Amino acid sequence: MEAVRDLDxxxxxxxxxxxxxxxGCGKTTSLRILARxxxxxxGTIGLPPGARIGFxxxxxxxxxxxxxxxxxxxxxxxxxxxxLKTLFADLGLEEMGSRFPTELSLGLARRVSLARALAIxxxxxxxxxxxxxxxxxTAQRLRHLVLTVWRRYRPTTxxxxxxxxxxxxxxxRIILLAPRPSRVVAEIVLxxxxxxxxxxxxxxxxxxxxxxxxxxxx
Amino acid sequence: MTGRREDFxxxxxxxxxxxxxxxxxxxxxxxxxxxxxxxxxxxLSVLIFLAVWQVAAMVGESRVFPAPSAVAxxxxxxxxxxxxxxxxxxxxxxxxxxxxxxxxxxxxIGLAMGRIRSVDRLLDVWLVVLLNLPALVIIILAYVWVxxxxxxxxxxxxxxxxxxxxxxxxxxxxxxDPDLDQMAKAFRLSVRKRLFDIMLPQLQxxxxxxxxxGLSLVWxxxxxxxxxxxxxxxxxxxxxxxxxxxxxxIFAYAISFVAVMLTIELLVLQPLETRANRxxxxxx
Numbered sequence: 001m002e003a004v005r006d007l008d009x010x011x012x013x014x015x016x017x018x019x020x021x022x023x024g025c026g027k028t029t030s031l032r033i034l035a036r037x038x039x040x041x042x043g044t045i046g047l048p049p050g051a052r053i054g055f056x057x058x059x060x061x062x063x064x065x066x067x068x069x070x071x072x073x074x075x076x077x078x079x080x081x082x083x084l085k086t087l088f089a090d091l092g093l094e095e096m097g098s099r100f101p102t103e104l105s106l107g108l109a110r111r112v113s114l115a116r117a118l119a120i121x122x123x124x125x126x127x128x129x130x131x132x133x134x135x136x137x138t139a140q141r142l143r144h145l146v147l148t149v150w151r152r153y154r155p156t157t158x159x160x161x162x163x164x165x166x167x168x169x170x171x172x173r174i175i176l177l178a179p180r181p182s183r184v185v186a187e188i189v190l191x192x193x194x195x196x197x198x199x200x201x202x203x204x205x206x207x208x209x210x211x212x213x214x215x216x217x218x
Numbered sequence: 219m220t221g222r223r224e225d226f227x228x229x230x231x232x233x234x235x236x237x238x239x240x241x242x243x244x245x246x247x248x249x250x251x252x253x254x255x256x257x258x259x260x261x262l263s264v265l266i267f268l269a270v271w272q273v274a275a276m277v278g279e280s281r282v283f284p285a286p287s288a289v290a291x292x293x294x295x296x297x298x299x300x301x302x303x304x305x306x307x308x309x310x311x312x313x314x315x316x317x318x319x320x321x322x323x324x325x326x327i328g329l330a331m332g333r334i335r336s337v338d339r340l341l342d343v344w345l346v347v348l349l350n351l352p353a354l355v356i357i358i359l360a361y362v363w364v365x366x367x368x369x370x371x372x373x374x375x376x377x378x379x380x381x382x383x384x385x386x387x388x389x390x391x392x393x394x395d396p397d398l399d400q401m402a403k404a405f406r407l408s409v410r411k412r413l414f415d416i417m418l419p420q421l422q423x424x425x426x427x428x429x430x431x432g433l434s435l436v437w438x439x440x441x442x443x444x445x446x447x448x449x450x451x452x453x454x455x456x457x458x459x460x461x462x463x464x465x466x467x468i469f470a471y472a473i474s475f476v477a478v479m480l481t482i483e484l485l486v487l488q489p490l491e492t493r494a495n496r497x498x499x500x501x502x
Contacts (some may be wrong), residue, residue: 035404054402061397065419065497074415075405100497120405 332391
């Protein structure tokens with residue numbers, strides 16, 4: 001089955017790009033190909049050799065039998081035992097190190113999953129719908145955290161989402177995909193600084209996009 | 219008479235299910251502190267068992283159904299002479315060796331069969347054959363082919379237990395979470411980490427189940443092995459006492475070994491399981 005066709009994306013170093021589009025347009029498949037989880041594809045991935053990829057899955061995918069601290073350390077190479085205090089503090093996880101994932105709310109588990117991806121000091125950070133199934137307050141908090149850590153660590157970030165507001169709020173660039181066969185419809189550059197993107201801005205931008213791409217943007 | 223003997227052979231079942239048989243009057247107290255409650259209710263059911271035995275012995279003929287006191291005297295005597303510790307430890311060593319071999323090999327083969335389809339297809343027929351081969355046939359063939367030695371004895375017991383471990387672990391390996399595999403792949407985790415942090419923890423309940431059923435099965439087969447081709451161990455002694463029609467000594471050896479196994483269950487297996495399940499307990 002063909003999930004993605006003619007997908008040509010160039011992400012500048014340290015940028016934050018959002019892939020949006022209706023479900024079934026191959027967003028997740030694209031991320032999986034990038035992370036080399038899917039190898040059955042034609043095309044090229046231009047990643048620098050030895051590039052580290054941090055993947056944040058839609059579900060947290062933590063090991064329930066390991067503590068939060070052990071879960072994050074699991075992905076570190078060799079016997080590296082760096083101090084995770086700063087990272088945990090950035091994500092508000094200071095008190096959580098010795099907890100087990102079964103004790104965490106989904107929002108907290110997602111933060112741990114994000115911490116795990118960041119712990120390897122990734123060159124590329126892939127986020128697969130990281131804010132779904134959260135209540136709006138928790139999702140908003142997590143979006144701010146993502147923005148904070150992206151600014152601090154500057155990984156080249158690719159975020160898959162179907163939520164246009166979220167993309168407008170966070171991304172420097174939005175790539176709009178259409179389904180069956182999925183292809184790039186538009187690339188929208190957002191150069192307004194993040195702190196100026198208030199609700200009015202997000203709403204105005206969304207209305208503009210809905211007008212320009214009816215049926216693709218909700 | 220036969221009815222009573224049957225009760226006796228099922229005695230391990232009575233000891234193993236203490237919580238279900240606890241008296242309601244002390245139930246509330248017992249359930250508060252698990253480890254201590256366990257020990258208390260186990261002790262209680264041992265006492266009940268001894269009382270039933272005593273009553274039965276008073277009704278039955280002492281030669282074929284000796285009283286607890288008579289058996290206790292023999293146990294004390296045999297301990298003092300050093301015979302009981304010697305034969306018990308011989309059997310226990312065989313049990314532990316065969317059990318470790320069967321569990322290690324079984325986990326490795328079961329994991330491979332559960333994860334890799336070609337391995338599963340290749341070994342499935344062998345597994346069915348092993349599962350259906352009577353223990354006695356394996357033991358006799360081992361003694362014939364390898365010789366009347368320790369390697370044959372322990373090997374035969376391990377081979378008897380092996381297929382059950384494989385079947386259980388294979389089920390566990392098939393039920394593993396593919397999402398975690400992907401996570402491991404995305405983060406390029408080493409084989410060692412995939413095995414010890416991701417696969418074995420998922421297999422842990424299956425390993426525990428194999429260990430539980432395995433230990434009791436293994437010791438029963440070890441007795442047969444000892445009876446047929448060894449010159450020490452509980453099985454060898456039981457055969458000797460059978461020829462002498464010494465039922466009290468048979469009781470003494472059987473009970474001593476069950477006591478040893480119960481101790482292992484309470485002091486080793488259960489604490490290990492509690493430790494391995496820490497993350498589950500905290501869920502609420």
